[in-house]
Amino acid sequence: xxxxxxxxxxxPLAPQRRRRADRAREIADVLRRQIxxxxxxxxxxxxxxxxxxxxxxTRNTVREALGLLRDEGLVDRVPGIGTFVVCEKYPHGLxxxxxxxxxxxxxxxxxxxxxxxxxxAAPPAVARRLGLAKPTKVxxxxxxxxxxxxxLSLDLTYLHPDVGEAVLAxxxxxxxxxxxxxxxxxxRLGTAEISLEAVNADPHSAALLQLPxxxxxxxxxxxxxxxxGRPVDLEYIRFRGDRVxxxxxxxxxxxxxxxxxxxxx
Amino acid sequence: xxxxxxxxxxxPLAPQRRRRADRAREIADVLRRQIxxxxxxxxxxxxxxxxxxxxxxTRNTVREALGLLRDEGLVDRVPGIGTFVVCEKYPHGLxxxxxxxxxxxxxxxxxxxxxxxxxxAAPPAVARRLGLAKPTKVxxxxxxxxxxxxxLSLDLTYLHPDVGEAVLAxxxxxxxxxxxxxxxxxxRLGTAEISLEAVNADPHSAALLQLPxxxxxxxxxxxxxxxxGRPVDLEYIRFRGDRVxxxxxxxxxxxxxxxxxxxxx
Numbered sequence: 130x131x132x133x134x135x136x137x138x139x140x141p142l143a144p145q146r147r148r149r150a151d152r153a154r155e156i157a158d159v160l161r162r163q164i165x166x167x168x169x170x171x172x173x174x175x176x177x178x179x180x181x182x183x184x185x186x187t188r189n190t191v192r193e194a195l196g197l198l199r200d201e202g203l204v205d206r207v208p209g210i211g212t213f214v215v216c217e218k219y220p221h222g223l224x225x226x227x228x229x230x231x232x233x234x235x236x237x238x239x240x241x242x243x244x245x246x247x248x249x250a251a252p253p254a255v256a257r258r259l260g261l262a263k264p265t266k267v268x269x270x271x272x273x274x275x276x277x278x279x280x281l282s283l284d285l286t287y288l289h290p291d292v293g294e295a296v297l298a299x300x301x302x303x304x305x306x307x308x309x310x311x312x313x314x315x316x317r318l319g320t321a322e323i324s325l326e327a328v329n330a331d332p333h334s335a336a337l338l339q340l341p342x343x344x345x346x347x348x349x350x351x352x353x354x355x356x357x358g359r360p361v362d363l364e365y366i367r368f369r370g371d372r373v374x375x376x377x378x379x380x381x382x383x384x385x386x387x388x389x390x391x392x393x394x
Numbered sequence: 395x396x397x398x399x400x401x402x403x404x405x406p407l408a409p410q411r412r413r414r415a416d417r418a419r420e421i422a423d424v425l426r427r428q429i430x431x432x433x434x435x436x437x438x439x440x441x442x443x444x445x446x447x448x449x450x451x452t453r454n455t456v457r458e459a460l461g462l463l464r465d466e467g468l469v470d471r472v473p474g475i476g477t478f479v480v481c482e483k484y485p486h487g488l489x490x491x492x493x494x495x496x497x498x499x500x501x502x503x504x505x506x507x508x509x510x511x512x513x514x515a516a517p518p519a520v521a522r523r524l525g526l527a528k529p530t531k532v533x534x535x536x537x538x539x540x541x542x543x544x545x546l547s548l549d550l551t552y553l554h555p556d557v558g559e560a561v562l563a564x565x566x567x568x569x570x571x572x573x574x575x576x577x578x579x580x581x582r583l584g585t586a587e588i589s590l591e592a593v594n595a596d597p598h599s600a601a602l603l604q605l606p607x608x609x610x611x612x613x614x615x616x617x618x619x620x621x622x623g624r625p626v627d628l629e630y631i632r633f634r635g636d637r638v639x640x641x642x643x644x645x646x647x648x649x650x651x652x653x654x655x656x657x658x659x
């Protein structure tokens with residue numbers, strides 16, 4: 130018998146000759162997408178025999194693929210009955226700057242539990258990002274955000290004092306901060322620098338988000354500017370990985386250097 | 395003593411009156427960003443006393459914040475000596491469509507271990523996304539991708555047969571597939587639909603990515619089109635959450651309906 134690892138390092142295996150775990154991942158990924166897109170809805174996952182045929186594979190491989198999706202909390206399996214989609218991941222737009230309530234319009238009502246709100250001395254790193262000379266105060270806001278009563282995210286927000294104090298007087302439980310800022314400043318928001326990571330939930334954040342410790346979170350840092358360029362809103366957002374995904378459309382950049390011009394065009 | 399939970403449900407706590415775990419997360423988030431941006435480099439994390447002053451907090455809270463960053467693998471703490479940054483997360487662009495080698499230009503050399511490569515019967519869901527009538531074959535490619543010898547991602551790729559067969563004949567270990575497709579097709583890529591999630595690594599994927607089971611992964615599904623609109627490349631990518639983050643710039647959408655026009659402009 131050949132050494133699998135050594136062989137995979139040298140010559141690629143034919144797709145059909147791979148180990149069951151590799152094939153199971155491949156199948157799970159295709160099914161995952163169909164589940165997330167709503168092509169497979171609750172109670173309608175194809176029966177094993179159909180999946181065996183669809184993916185040209187064995188029963189054990191299909192079962193291992195379904196096991197991966199179950200471990201992720203996307204499906205539930207009832208022996209003798211079938212496999213059921215049990216999870217919905219809400220799509221958060223990646224192309225335009227929208228508040229949570231705005232991006233989830235049509236999915237239900239976003240509500241906010243305000244965990245903390247008030248003025249704080251700005252840590253120097255926060256002051257710098259908000260374009261403030263130190264020492265100064267900023268407004269700090271901490272919200273646990275839910276859609277239709279299901280917790281989606283924990284948001285830590287630092288607001289520029291020019292707008293922050295006024296935001297504090299508004300109904301933060303029912304409104305996106307973005308909308309409030311635009312109303313109060315009398316101008317639209319412009320752009321936001323966004324940074325996205327996957328992190329494991331620490332025990333305390335996990336408890337707040339009603340997740341087991343170590344659950345995968347989509348962690349977003351976002352610095353939002355007014356249309357005139359002033360930074361106003363610095364946020365650290367932990368999204369539940371099992372309830373939120375980000376969707377966007379990317380474009381291939383135009384070639385800039387004449388030396389890099391595509392010879393085929 | 396007041397009931398903390400009940401009180402946080404009704405009246406928000408002043409930022410200064412929160413529990414230590416809440417303050418620690420807040421501080422860890424600000425430090426995390428400084429680490430990721432390279433503002434705090436290896437061996438240069440401020441000493442505890444400086445952090446206590448910077449964040450206007452207690453020694454125990456600073457230690458808890460550093461503990462969160464250590465548990466994430468971003469820093470290491472040597473008692474009596476200090477805290478050291480031990481991790482670098484490479485920035486993957488979110489605004490333009492680039493291959494891994496292209497987006498990490500300047501960070502080092504991307505190499506690819508080809509785990510599998512060849513023709514397979516397209517699962518119906520894959521065929522549909524690639525705009526193919528079934529039954530048909532597609533080219534399947536599985537790569538473990540590294541930067542300077544450090545594993546970054548596991549990529550499962552389905553290529554349209556028109557381009558896939560030709561791609562298979564190229565040097566896949568040293569080249570981005572995007573670049574090969576453009577060379578072989580004689581046209582640039584156009585746009586890609588991207589979907590991003592945070593998931594916990596299953597045991598087999600974790601082993602390939604040299605991570606502990608359950609580690610947070612940035613999971614990307616990406617369907618890439620040629621400039622003429624034809625879909626050619628469907629990918630399922632698992633990025634190591636501790637080594638890759640996504641950076642982008644979002645713009646506030648323009649108001650379209652006259653009824654929604656901003657009255658302040």
